Amino acid sequence: MLKLANWQAHLAQARRPGWHWAEALGMPALGLATGFWLSPADPFGVGAPFPWQWLVPLLVALRYGMLPGLAAAGVLLLGWLLLLRGQPVPPAYFIGGLIMTMIAGEYSGIWRTRVRRVEELNRYIDERLDRLARQHHLLRLSHERLEQNLISRPVTLRDALARLRGLLDEHTGQGSLPVGQSFLDFMAQFCQLEAAALFEWRNGELVEDPVALIGNDADYDRDDALLRYAVSHRTLCHVQTDALQHAETGLLVAVPLRNSIGAQIGVLAIKRMPFFALNDDTLQMISVLSAYYAEQVSVHELAAPLLEALPDCPASFAYEVFNLQRVQRESSLTSTIVIQFFRNNAQQHDIFNAVLRSQRGLDQVWAIEDHPTRALITLMPLSTVKVVDGYLARIENLVQERFGKTPAQAGISHHSVSLAKPDAWIQLQGLLRENRSLDPAPRVAA
Secondary structure, X not given: OHHHHHHHHHHHHHOOOOHHHHHHHHHHHHHHHHHHHHOOOOOOOOOOOOOHHHHHHHHHHHHHOHHHHHHHHXXXXXXXXXXXXXXXXXXXXXXXXXXXXXXXXXXXXXHHHHHHHHHHHHHXXXXXXXXXXXXXXXXXXXXXXXXXXXXXXXXOHHHHHHHHHHHHHHOOOOOOOOOHHHHHHHHHHHHOOOEEEEEEEEOOEEOOOOOEEEOOXXXXXXXXXXXXXXXXXXXXXXXOOHHHOOOOOOOOEEEEEEOOOOOEEEEEEEEEOOHHHOXXXXXXXXXXXXXXXXHHHHHHHHHHHHXXXXXXXXXXXXXXXXXXXXXXXXXXXXXXXXXXXXOOOOOHHHHHHHHHHOOOOOOEEEEEOOOOOEEEEEEEOOOOHHHHHHHHHHHHHHHHHHHOOOOXXXXXXXXXXXXOOOOHHHHHHHHHHHHHHOOOOOOOOO
């Protein structure tokens, strides 16, 4: 167990910035010291059947890449010049070792790039899957609550969530927890909260004054056992949590507000609620709604720069573009935006709706229907040119089979914008402005 702990500590240190350079310079020096100890007459192993000293630069290059490997090789050359003064440098010994190190470094670089791309792809898929799971879970809870309260409560959960999204869309102020009071009022209505506070998480700690408050009691202890447990374990906890059975607390429930990428933006502290409301269903509802609020706040915050250029764009669409642009920068995995314009004609409404209903579930869709020339903007994550061509071919077959027209005859034109281009969002903005000002006669994209 001790050896395992030592190896874990070593791996943790290896992740620190600059540690690989310390290994690149220290390991060959250690190898030279070992060579002098084993063979003082030939520490570099020039006369040995195999140049053992070059194993160190080889291993460094395989693990960290070409530059650290060349640095390790430079230590060997510097050691020869300092330790064996006057002796000629054997060209074949060092040239052969350098070539071997460079090959290993190139091999390492290629595979490190591939691994980084796969990790970035998996990270994006995990984030997308987490958001999808939360949305489906929220939908199920909404249906259950609708069945239970359809008669007694005129406002449905879906309507309340829509109002909450609307408040976030209208909010233009600063702060990491916008419309916090509206969110707490919303939680009080649907989860029967009587006294609760919403705290902002900033710079690794809770802000002292709550952002929002319901109830007459404003005395909340930031060092409360429930708050500390919720923050440290990043999960909902309550007074019946096993690890808190004997803890002194003035709260009933504490919920960390985390988005789908794991970033924490605040904590919800609940001090009072009806006894019969404190059950698994209500706790589940509190957890899901808190995650929904945190996700929507993060979406609006990260998508804000893009929404300044296109304020009509849905925040979720802009957030997905922002996320995929990050994936593109870090792993060169390309995504594409396909823009389809539907010119004004007798069947425009039917054709537009048919194409809209045929969209893939993986894609993000932004539909513009309030202009004579309707538009359908489809964000296709991690899509190659072949994927885009297949999508356009499928739309063409759909229009041909249902309406007996080619896309040109149906007044459909299309454009595609790759997120690999740094000005992709500006191109999209220009295309929308251009086509809104054009005559609605059919036109086919070149």
